[in-house]
Amino acid sequence: xxxxxxxxxxxxxxxxxxxxxxxxxxxxxxxxxxxxxxxxxxxxxxxxxxxxxxxxxxxxxxxxxxxxxxxxxxxxxxxxxxxxxxxxxxxxxxxxxxxxxxxxxxxxxxxxxxx
Amino acid sequence: xxxxxxxxxxxxxxxxxxxxxxxxxxxxxxxxxxxxxxxxxxxxxxxxxxxxxxxxxxxxxxxxxxxxxxxxxxxxxxxxxxxxxxxxxxxxxxxxxxxxxxxxxxxxxxxxxxxxxxxxxxxxxxxxxxxxxxxxxxxxxxxxxxxxxxxxxxxxxxxxxxxxxxxxxxxxxxxxxxxxxxxxxxxxxxxxxxxxxxxxxxxxxxxxxxxxxxxxxxxxxxxxxxxxxxxxxx
Ligand SMILES: Nc1nc2c(ncn2[C@@H]2O[C@H](COP(=O)(O)OP(=O)(O)OP(=O)(O)O)[C@@H](O)[C@H]2O)c(=O)[nH]1
Ligand SMILES: [Mg+2]
Ligand SMILES: [Zn+2]
Ligand SMILES: [Zn+2]
Ligand SMILES: [Zn+2]
Numbered sequence: 001x002x003x004x005x006x007x008x009x010x011x012x013x014x015x016x017x018x019x020x021x022x023x024x025x026x027x028x029x030x031x032x033x034x035x036x037x038x039x040x041x042x043x044x045x046x047x048x049x050x051x052x053x054x055x056x057x058x059x060x061x062x063x064x065x066x067x068x069x070x071x072x073x074x075x076x077x078x079x080x081x082x083x084x085x086x087x088x089x090x091x092x093x094x095x096x097x098x099x100x101x102x103x104x105x106x107x108x109x110x111x112x113x114x115x
Numbered sequence: 116x117x118x119x120x121x122x123x124x125x126x127x128x129x130x131x132x133x134x135x136x137x138x139x140x141x142x143x144x145x146x147x148x149x150x151x152x153x154x155x156x157x158x159x160x161x162x163x164x165x166x167x168x169x170x171x172x173x174x175x176x177x178x179x180x181x182x183x184x185x186x187x188x189x190x191x192x193x194x195x196x197x198x199x200x201x202x203x204x205x206x207x208x209x210x211x212x213x214x215x216x217x218x219x220x221x222x223x224x225x226x227x228x229x230x231x232x233x234x235x236x237x238x239x240x241x242x243x244x245x246x247x248x249x250x251x252x253x254x255x256x257x258x259x260x261x262x263x264x265x266x267x268x269x270x271x272x273x274x275x276x277x278x279x280x281x282x283x284x285x286x287x288x289x290x291x292x293x294x295x296x297x298x299x300x301x302x303x304x305x306x307x308x309x310x311x312x313x314x315x316x317x318x319x320x321x322x323x324x325x326x327x328x329x330x331x332x333x334x335x336x337x338x339x340x341x342x343x344x345x346x347x348x349x
Contacts, residue, residue, distance in 0.1 A: 038253045
């Protein structure tokens, strides 16, 4: 389950940011996961539950935005519907994935001290 | 408190990041890629289910091209050294990369093997046999020049549809063990091609058998073409 290694990278990045901002704790993370990224949101959440234990993310919330796969022609840019052959109807060119492969950390919410 | 975001008012601040979570793997992959470009090595990430015939393919590749091409291999293995032993017996200098509980190779694991390689002198082709798994290896760039998926005839025609991430990123899919086709009257290569076209923009399926050697020459031609594309005629 590579979801564990992804969560570990995520927690490392969030803790670095929390320390750089002298935050008390991480309140939440927003990530974007494409439906063709090879990452299963349910497994990511399960891995997060396990791995956040004992870190600055102890009770942080992980919110996952799912990004639908979208294909477009590599030659002319026309959209190509999923579910059939990945060929452009206009020019016959091959498709390329223009959305749906994201494994991205969008933002980190930190709880900081009052000054 | 900090100069970046104006935090210091207390309460919750949101830091915008917008970065790929596997950025460190991507950096390591770029570093590997630079190694191989400099050394004129074609690096191949060989993936596929457990038992798809990855090691047998490399053994057959060595039989057919070992005299002409200098081959080497890294074998990702959860716990054992068995694949690397088989490859060494087939005259391919090879070392295992033990992944422990990880179900895939990553670029850093490959890099640590590169700095103490089991081969001497220059090589032409480096095969990285990934852990048998149709899911996780697809997510990790190793810095390879070619992504190759082995799919055996007994796995079922719908595998490309069930594992679209693996197949959509492949440069070529090798349909292995075709010597078994006479025993499998229900399997249709056309249906496999059709399933591939749904997930792979430029579907390329090379049927072959490591046992009989059928199709191996097309595979070697494909590798030669990759090599020319990367390094020209030399
Ligand atoms: N009939 C036939 N059997 C094959 C062929 N290639 C591989 N096999 C058999 O399939 C089994 C698995 O082959 P391997 O080469 O070990 O497969 P692998 O993909 O390297 O397996 P893992 O590394 O364990 O994931 C072995 O019993 C091989 O003898 C082939 O072309 N024809
Ligand atoms: Mg093997
Ligand atoms: Zn995994
Ligand atoms: Zn087009
Ligand atoms: Zn290096």
